[in-house]
Amino acid sequence: PAPTPGFPLPSTHSQQAYDPASDFTSKWTRADAKQIMAQSDSTVAPGVNSMSPDVTMPEIPEDFPTMNDDVWVWDTWSLTDENANQISYKGWDVIFSLVADRDAGYGFDQRHWNARIGYFFRKTNADPATDKWNYGGHVFADGASIGNTEWSGSTRLMQGNHVNVFYTATTFYDVAERNAGGGGIAPDAAIAKALGNIHADQNGVTFDGFTHTKLLEPDGEMYQNKAQNPGFAFRDPYTFEDPAHPGKTYMVFEGNTGGTRGEYECKAEDLGYQPGDPNAENLNEVNSSGAYYQTANVGLAVADNKDLTKWSFLPPILSANCVNDQTERPQIFIQNEGGKNKYYLFTISHQFTYAAGMRGPDGVYGFAGDGIRSDYQPMNNSGLALASPTDLNLPSESPERPTPSQNGRQFQAYSHYVQPGGLVQSFIDNVNGVRGGSLSPTVKINFRDGISQVDRTFGQNGLGPFGYLPTNLNVGGAGHY
Ligand code: FRU
Numbered sequence: 001p002a003p004t005p006g007f008p009l010p011s012t013h014s015q016q017a018y019d020p021a022s023d024f025t026s027k028w029t030r031a032d033a034k035q036i037m038a039q040s041d042s043t044v045a046p047g048v049n050s051m052s053p054d055v056t057m058p059e060i061p062e063d064f065p066t067m068n069d070d071v072w073v074w075d076t077w078s079l080t081d082e083n084a085n086q087i088s089y090k091g092w093d094v095i096f097s098l099v100a101d102r103d104a105g106y107g108f109d110q111r112h113w114n115a116r117i118g119y120f121f122r123k124t125n126a127d128p129a130t131d132k133w134n135y136g137g138h139v140f141a142d143g144a145s146i147g148n149t150e151w152s153g154s155t156r157l158m159q160g161n162h163v164n165v166f167y168t169a170t171t172f173y174d175v176a177e178r179n180a181g182g183g184g185i186a187p188d189a190a191i192a193k194a195l196g197n198i199h200a201d202q203n204g205v206t207f208d209g210f211t212h213t214k215l216l217e218p219d220g221e222m223y224q225n226k227a228q229n230p231g232f233a234f235r236d237p238y239t240f241e242d243p244a245h246p247g248k249t250y251m252v253f254e255g256n257t258g259g260t261r262g263e264y265e266c267k268a269e270d271l272g273y274q275p276g277d278p279n280a281e282n283l284n285e286v287n288s289s290g291a292y293y294q295t296a297n298v299g300l301a302v303a304d305n306k307d308l309t310k311w312s313f314l315p316p317i318l319s320a321n322c323v324n325d326q327t328e329r330p331q332i333f334i335q336n337e338g339g340k341n342k343y344y345l346f347t348i349s350h351q352f353t354y355a356a357g358m359r360g361p362d363g364v365y366g367f368a369g370d371g372i373r374s375d376y377q378p379m380n381n382s383g384l385a386l387a388s389p390t391d392l393n394l395p396s397e398s399p400e401r402p403t404p405s406q407n408g409r410q411f412q413a414y415s416h417y418v419q420p421g422g423l424v425q426s427f428i429d430n431v432n433g434v435r436g437g438s439l440s441p442t443v444k445i446n447f448r449d450g451i452s453q454v455d456r457t458f459g460q461n462g463l464g465p466f467g468y469l470p471t472n473l474n475v476g477g478a479g480h481y
Contacts, residue, residue: 003038004038004039006279007034007035007037007038007279008031008034008273008274008277008279008280008281009031009273009274009277009279010029010031010032010034010035010272010378010381010382011027011029011031011032011272011273011274012274013026013369013375013376013377013378014374014375015368015369015370015374015375015376015377015450016369016370016374016375017244017343017369017370017371017372017373017374018371018373018374018375019373020242020245020248020250020300020302020314020371020372020373021302021314022315022373023315024315024373024375025297025315025316025317025318025319026317026318026319026367026369026373026374026375026376027269027270027272027318027319027320027321028318028319028320028323028324028327028365028367028376028378028383029269029270029271029272029273029323030270030271030272030273030281030286030291030322030323030355030357030358031271031272031273031274031277031280032272032323032378032381032382032383033320033323033324033354033358033360033378033382033383034358034382035378035380035381035382035383036051036359036360036361036382036383036384036392037359037360037392038382039051039052039055039380039381039382039384040052040392040393042393044391044393046391046393046394046405047391047394047405047406047407047408048391048407049389049390049391049407049409050390050391050392050393051361051384051387051389051390051392053454053456054380054452054453054454055363055380055384055385055386055387055452055454056386056387056388056389056454057363057386057387057388057389057412057413057416057426057443057454058441058443058454058456058461058462058463059389059409059412060409060412060413060428060431060440060441060463061431062431062432062434064428064431064434064436064438064440064441064466065438065466066437066438067120067132067133067438067439067466067467068099068120068133068135068438069102070101070102070103070135071099071100071101071102071118071135071437072099072100072101072102072108072111072437072438073097073098073099073118073427073437073438073439074097074098074099074111074414074415074427074429074437075097075098075151075152075329075415075427076095076096076097076098076415076417076425076427076439076467076469077095077096077097077152077153077154077155077417078093078094078095078096078155078419078469078471079093079094079095079096079155079156079157079163079198079471080154080155080156080157081156081157081473081475082156082239082240082241082249083240083241083334084240084331084332084333084334084420085420085471085472085473086419086420086469086470086471086472086473087157087471087473087474087475088124088471088473088474088475088479089157089198089200089205089475089476090200090475090476090477090478090479091123091124091200091474091477091478091479091480091481092121092122092123092124092200092204092205092479093121093122093123093124093126093469093470093471094119094120094121094155094198094205095119095120095121095133095467095469096117096118096119096139096153096155096165097117097118097119097120097439098111098115098116098117098118098150098151098152099115099116099117099118099138100114100115100116101114102437107435108429108435108436108437109399109400111437112149112151113149113172114149115149115150115151115170116138116140116149116150117138117139117140117150117153117165117167118135118136118137118138118139119135119136119137119139119205119207120133120134120135120136121133121134121136121204121205122134123479124471124474124478124479128464128465128466128467128468128470129465133467134204136204136205136206136207139165139194139207139210140165140194140210140212141210144194144210144212145167145169145192145194145212146169146190146192146212146214147168147169147170147171147188147189147190147192148170148171148172149170149171149172149187150167150168150169150170151167151168151169151170151189151235151236152167152168152235152236152328152329152415153165153166153167153168153191153193153236153237153238154166154237154238154239156239157198157475158195161197161198161199161476162195162196162197162198163195163196163197163198163207164193164194164195164239164308165193165194165196165210166191166192166193166215166237166238166239166251167191167192167193167194167237168189168190168191168192168234168235168236168237169189169190169191169192169214170187170188170189170235171187171188171189172184172185172187173185173187186226186230186231186232187226188226189217189218189226189232189233189234189235190214190215190216190217190234191214191215191216191217191234191235191237191251191253192212192213192214192215193212193213193215193237193308193309194210194211194212194213195210195211195213195307196208196209196210196211197209200476200479201481202481213309215237215308215309215310215311216237216253216301216311216313217234218232218234218255218258219258219313220258221258222255222258222299222313222315222316223255223256223258223297223299223313223316224255224256224257224258224259224261224295225258228258228259228260228261229256229260229261231261232256232261233254233255233256233296233325233326233328234253234254234255234256235253235254235328236253236254236328236329236330237251237252237253238251238252238253238329238330238331238332239251239303239308240252240332242332242334242371242372243334243341244341244371244372248302248303249302249303249308250300250301250302250303250332250372251299251300251301251302251303251311252298252299252300252317252330252331252332252345252372253298253299253301253330254296254298254299254326254327254328254329254330254347255296255297255298255299255316256295256296256297256325257295257296257297257316257319257321259295261293262292262293264292264293264295264321264322265287265292266283266286266287266291266292266321266322267283267321268283270319270321270322270323271283271286271322281357286322286356286357289355289356289357290355290356291322291323291355291356291357291358292321292322292355293325293355294320294321294322294323294324294325294353294354294355295319295320295321295322295325296319296320296321296323296324296325296326296327296349296353297316297318297319297320297321297327298316298317298318298319298327298330298345298347299313299314299316299317300313300314300315300316300317300372300373301313301314302314314373317345317372317373317376318345318347318367318376322355323354323355323358324349324353324354324355324358324360325353325354325355326349326350326353327347327348327349327365328347328348328349328415329347329348329415329417330345330346330347331345331346331347331417331418332344332345332372333345333346333418335447335448337448337449340370341370342368342369342370342448342449343368343369343370343371343372343374344366344367344368344379344418344447345366345367345368345369345372345376346364346365346366346367346385346416346417346418347364347365347366348362348363348364348365348414348415348416348417349362349363349365350362350398350399350414351390351396351397351398351410352396352397352398354396359392359396360382360384360387360392361384361387361388361390361392361410362387362388362390362399362410362411362413362414363384363385363386363387363388363414363416364385364386364387364416364417364418364424364426365378365379365383365384365385366378366379366383366385366418366447366450366452367379367383368449368450377450378450379447379450379451379452380450380451380452385418385445385447385452386416386424386443386445386452386454388409388410388411388412388413388414389407389409389410389412390406390407390409390410391406391407391410394406397410399411399414399429399430402430408431408432408433409431409432411429411430412428412429412430412431412436412440413426413427413428413429413436413440414426414427414429415427418445419469419470420472421444421472422444422445422446422447422455423442423443423444423464423468423469423470424442424443424444424445425439425440425442425467425468425469426439426440427439427440428440438466438467439466439467440466440467441459441463441464441465441466441468442459442464442465442466442467442468442469443455443458443459443462443463443464444458444459444462444464
């Protein structure tokens with residue numbers, strides 16, 4: 001595409017694959033992320049969505065249905081296998097969500113401090129418009145998990161009826177931190193798993209027999225730890241197998257670049273400008289702006305045993321140093337394109353975690369390459385794949401404190417997760433002041449060669465059924481009990 005006057009050119013990325021164990025880390029550069037503003041319309045009336053319809057999630061109606069009256073629901077994932085197939089187990093679709101009690105006396109913004117993993121089930125091929133998800137309760141017994149708060153992860157069906165629930169074991173030490181939502185003693189974070197059993201009968205799905213194992217804590221070298229930054233991120237494990245490396249199991253997760261907060265220095269490669277670009281930023285100026293505080297990465301680890309109880313860190317596959325501080329809930333989505341596997345790394349991020357001088361929306365970002373470790377090409381040249389309607393000409397805001405002058409749907413949805421067929425599910429946060437805590441209408445993106453487009457022929461003007469997470473693979477029969 002032709003460059004936008006006044007904006008720099010994006011970085012060049014080969015998409016070339018590297019050995020997953022090698023130390024090549026792809027960079028989502030400032031030059032790349034600057035394309036978000038280059039592609040945004042600077043002339044819209046204040047508060048109107050300024051982004052291309054190709055990357056804008058259609059508007060969620062204010063009168064959205066509540067998925068469950070007892071619990072708020074946010075980050076959600078399906079039961080999957082090692083190839084990201086979504087599994088129907090004995091005739092039931094099963095999903096896992098972070099949940100928090102709706103009537104426990106705290107608000108939706110306090111959910112992180114009170115998070116548990118819950119699950120829902122419904123008949124495979126149910127009518128998503130009329131058949132509600134049945135709430136099964138918490139997956140783990142009270143007090144059973146490692147840590148005192150359960151954050152996001154993924155669930156894999158293993159041999160027989162065994163399941164591995166990978167999760168973030170977060171431990172808060174401070175009642176003030178928990179109740180006030182921040183400002184107290186920083187929590188610990190570990191990546192853990194629980195091996196247990198799934199059961200299904202004509203009444204639905206249950207789980208039991210979980211054994212919890214701590215898998216990884218940040219090493220402080222490749223992945224920042226709490227001593228280096230109380231606000232570190234180390235969470236959201238997702239495991240998978242790579243057809244290019246049979247017999248190995250990998251995990252991607254959210255991390256930050258190792259080192260003491262504030263000591264990172266932005267490098268020319270983090271900026272990624274083309275030589276002689278008249279619209280390039282000056283490295284010293286970027287460093288003086290404090291952009292070095294934002295050091296997100298997407299981590300990679302490899303399992304050392306078949307039980308998936310022992311893991312080793314590998315270098316991060318993506319860094320966003322001096323661009324953004326959080327690349328959350330990463331996932332690897334493999335798509336056959338022209339007889340060849342294209343690897344898409346998807347990750348969610350916020351507007352408030354961008355570095356100084358950068359601006360982008362809450363949404364899901366994507367990167368395309370020829371392997372799990374590759375010189376990833378940011379989707380649509382910028383990285384942005386799908387976002388909530390936002391006027392990017394106005395300053396960034398946080399979901400806790402939106403202002404009325406912005407688009408009332410800038411935080412309509414978050415935690416977008418890309419499923420087979422390009423279906424993207426997410427949770428509703430704030431629609432024109434109406435708080436969510438329930439699953440969004442699923443939308444569909446079509447993508448190929450790193451270019452994506454919201455499919456507005458899907459559902460009603462692009463909005464599919466609420467909480468539509470269909471399965472694509474049956475295990476254990478069709479469930480005729
Ligand atoms: C994304 C997220 C995850 C984390 C969870 C905590 O919405 O921030 O990174 O696991 O929410 O509630």
